[in-house]
Amino acid sequence: MSKPEDFKVIVIGGGPVGLTAAQILTKAAIDFAVVERRESVHPDEGAGIAIGPTTYRLLDQLNLLPQFDEIATPINTKNVMTRDGQLYNSYEFHMREYHGRPIAFAHRHDILRTLYITLPAEAQARIKTSKRVTSITTTADGVTVTCDDGSIETGSIVIGADGVHSKTHSMMAAMTGQEAPVFPSEFQGLFGNGPREKLPVETAPSDNWEAHSPGLSSQVFTGYSQEDVKQFVEEIKDLHVTSKLTIGDVFPHVNKAGLTLLQEGVVKSRSHERIVLVGDAASKITPNLGLGYNSGVLDMIVLVNHLRSTLLAKSTEERGEIREEDIANVFKAYEDDRRELTTKVTAAAQGVVRNHTWLSWFRKVFDRHLTPAMGLETWYGKSIMGPQLGKQQVLDWVEEKNLVEGKIPWTYRPSQVDLGEVDVKA
Template sequence: MTATPLPEATSVVIVGAGPAGLTAAIVLAEAGVDHVLIDRLSEGANTSRAAVVHARTLEVLDELGIAKDLVARGIQVPTFKVHDGPKTLATIEFGDLPTAYPYTLMIPQDVTEQVLLDRLHQLGGTVHRPLTVERVDDENGRVTVGYTTADATTGTITADYVIGADGMHSVVRAQAGIGFTGDTYPASFVLADVRMSWPTPRSEVSLHLSPEGVTVVAPLPDAAQERYRVVATVDEAPEHPTRDDIQTLLDARGPAGEVRVDEVLWSSRFRVHHRVADHYRAGRVLLAGDAAHVHSPAGGQGMNTGIQDAALLARLLAKVVAGGPDALLDEYETVRRPIALDVVAFTDRMTRMATLQSAPARTARNTALRLLTGIPAVRSKLAYQLAELANR
């Protein structure tokens, strides 16, 4: 929580201090744009949640002086493999990608947010907490944000523009009257960080297909090299999966060889939506991150897409605040919304492919995967798409 007084007016109000909101604040601070970043939570994320940072996001964060610190605190994983039981169906390598970051970086979201926050503090910025946004009024060439503090005190702040980076249930999006078109997957997802013995090398993210559902296991930074992220589809997941829950799941779906789950460090369940905002802009209100798009965790692209949103949006806002034409902001939706639609479509195909249950459909899928990924050009294209380098 910050004790810094909240001003009555500013150039840009950013609602939501997750990765997208923090990125926007950093870009604006570097450009010397007056802004206010607010969040409804009393402190930042203290769980790992999103744990994948892709090559394109690292390129964007390198421009902000952040990538080096992230890489130092994460684990570089250059290989992605798809398995069905003991069979390896596909191997995707990132090592030959045309980037300074030819790998997937595994790093817990709370660490990513701390690195972003540290950079914001270096630039003189801060997060105002906890403030709950109640209304957003865009009228007379300004936007008024009405909020409530932890002690139920109400207040307002006016701005030239507002960025809604306040997540899937965005108040900013709702207040702007922007639709959020899409649907929800029927299965629930288990998300857990565990300490365990795992037979697959820590240079690999493993996707395991099975009739029971899909399971992804990826290494997380850990001196003892025993910490892993587990993501799995389950028809009805428990609210907080236990060690026994994860052990049973991996015994049924994991690779050949001994898997022993020793400890669950954190776990959760969630329902996955695939939705994209009908527009990214309504007048002086703009959306970024999960407020603009949500989708399956297949490929680990959600947080990455949001950070890239925020970086472009904040750069455009900086140009407009410096005297550029307001119409520059139309470029944001033109560029970023098609990318979100592509990500949603790509992750939806991955999810539906991975969760096939009938034996004939699974056999056909496995045959197609082996044949297609046996072609070098197909493997390279998949690596390029997963790394989000097409977003350049």
């Protein structure tokens, strides 16, 4: 048991979702620590990350819209072509029209840096690097996280935000006597980033280009050896990434690159005792829809909404204490809220990547001919995915000062009184 004022969250993983967790917990005035295995909070690695309408709503609540406007490029047009660069579909993105906010892309490094430097100094001090977790121990009173350097973090709950190869998830599974979970992977991804101005042909910063072909697709926006990367690039160097540029044209200008397996799937359970999973540790979404980071953001929004509500309720009781059953109820409410949409989004992404890579003759015909002829991308966004995105939550206790809506209204709206500075530790 612990009192609300003593409640502390330990976040394992200081990636985009982990630092977003730090931002939200800071806003909620909930004590926390973040342990990150890398030496830097914002290493210059990784590829572009999509920022969707719900994430933009959170950024508004966190007063981070101006900072993200500086690093993110809204995507207005999508162009789809064959491997040899023949354009067969082009259309305007529907996000801003349907949801009032665009979908935009930013470099992973820029997102991490922005999330970190906009934290107050006392919150930055709670983010600790070069910390490889070796054990997690839970008791009736709390949780202890031990790192390989001998350091220990004690708290009330652990949030595993450490990605698809989540050590938190493996340790959680071991506590229940299960095998370490492994998401299946039928695809691998080549990723990299580089300066657009160095490309041999100018590309518009608001365009998204994709190539679809049998077993292979590409997207360009503004765990393997480098030899593996070079070999794979040589095999696909003729794959177009815009109508004029191929992988062979673009790759010499990439700063950092890598190959990674693209796992897919949803965990059976997101929590055990005092441990809960968010982001890729809970559900791995293939990147073609650009919803991975946004799904992790939504995980944190829903989880903290329930957690903060419980802490505030307990703080008003004369002998209010946070018991194990209170934490179990928070985790159950979080899992119940996220189950349906996570399952649908993961399944949608699985279908999209298979359509883009033409894994059957029907998928090729559907993607190459039926989709552009019938405008199915626009229909899908308006009638299927759009209503699902419209049901996504925001922080229900923070004012959204720049609330905008499109043709699909938001189901959830926060209080118009900013309660973000109410200290549950008071």
